[in-house]
Each structure stands twice: as C-alpha cells, then as structure tokens.
Amino acid sequence: MKKVELTELFQSLEKMGLDRESVFQDQILKKLRLQWNEIVGEVFGKQSFPKSLDGKKLTVICRHSMVSQELEFQKTELLQKINRIANPISLEKIHFKTGNEFQNPRS
Template sequence: MKKVEIGELFKSLERLGFDQNEIFSTQTIKIIQRDWKEIVGDFFGDQSYPAELKENRLIVMCKHSLISQEMEFQKMAILQKLTDKKLPTNISKIVLKTGIVPNSKRTSS
C-alpha cells in the first residue's frame, strides 16, 4: 500500500468536495459523544447529550432546565476536560439547551 502524506490526503478530499474543517468537526463531535459520560459523569451523561459542533461551539441538549442550570456551573471544568483530550477541533464555548436527549445507552468503546 502506498504511503500518503496528510497534506496530499486533504487535497484529494477537497477535490472530491470534502472540507477539512467539516471532517475535523464531524470527528470531534463523534469523539465527544462517545466519551460524554467520562467527561461529565454518569448522572449528567444520562441527562444531557452533545448534539453538535458549530463554529467551535459545542451545543449540548439537556433533558430539563434544571440540568442546564447545574451544568452551567461546570462549563469551565468541561471545557478543560475537552481541551485535555486534544481533539481535532478546539472548542471555545459550550451552549446548553433544553430539549430532547437521545437514549443514553451509549458505550465508551
């Protein structure tokens, strides 16, 4: 198998219509979703879900407004844990919203 430099790979993907930032954002949100309970703990992991990443802002859906309020106090600690993970995309802000949280039967594999 031919060895490909990362720059060549991204140039090829761009020619196919893929955007490097979009690829990094997609991978970042998948990693965060996979590791969410490790990042916020079991209780908040069951009550919230990292829904999307937009312009370096992590949008987190919370089952109830009380959960949003409690997590508001933990934003800085969560941001630090995300920074420590050395994700493909830097996250500068967490936005908490109340809404539908998918079933929490996610694994951390």
C-alpha cells in the same frame, strides 16, 4: 496497501467538497460523544449529549432544564476537559439546550 500522505488525503477530501476543519469537527464530535460520560459524569451523561459542533461552539442537548443549569455551573471545567480531547480545535463556548430533540445516541 498504498501509503497516503496526510496532505494528499486532505486534497482528496477537498475535491469531494470537504474541508480540513469540517473533517476535524466531525471526528471531534464523535470522540466527545464516546467520552461524554467521562467528561460530565455518568449521571449527567445519561441526561445530556453533544448535539453539534459549529466552529468553536459545542451545543449540548439536555433532557431537563435542571441538567442544563447544573452543567452551566460547570462550564469552565467542562471546557477544559473538552479542549484536552478536541485538539487541534479549541472550543470557546458551550451552549446547553433543553429540548424535545433529546435522543441520546449512546443509548
């Protein structure tokens, strides 16, 4: 198996229309979804999930407005936990959204 330098990998991805930031964002979102219960706790983890990552903003879908509100109270602490995982990207905002689109990808 040929050893590929990281710069070569990113150049290949750019040729396919993917940039470095979008690759990092996709991987970080997957990692956040896998570790979501550890970040917010099992109770809130079953009632919410990270839907999307857009730049420095994470959108979290919650099953009930009460879950959105409780997570909103914990936003500062959650951002710290998330940013330990999201390195090299540093998130600045979390948007909690209550909605019908709740489909927990981990269940």
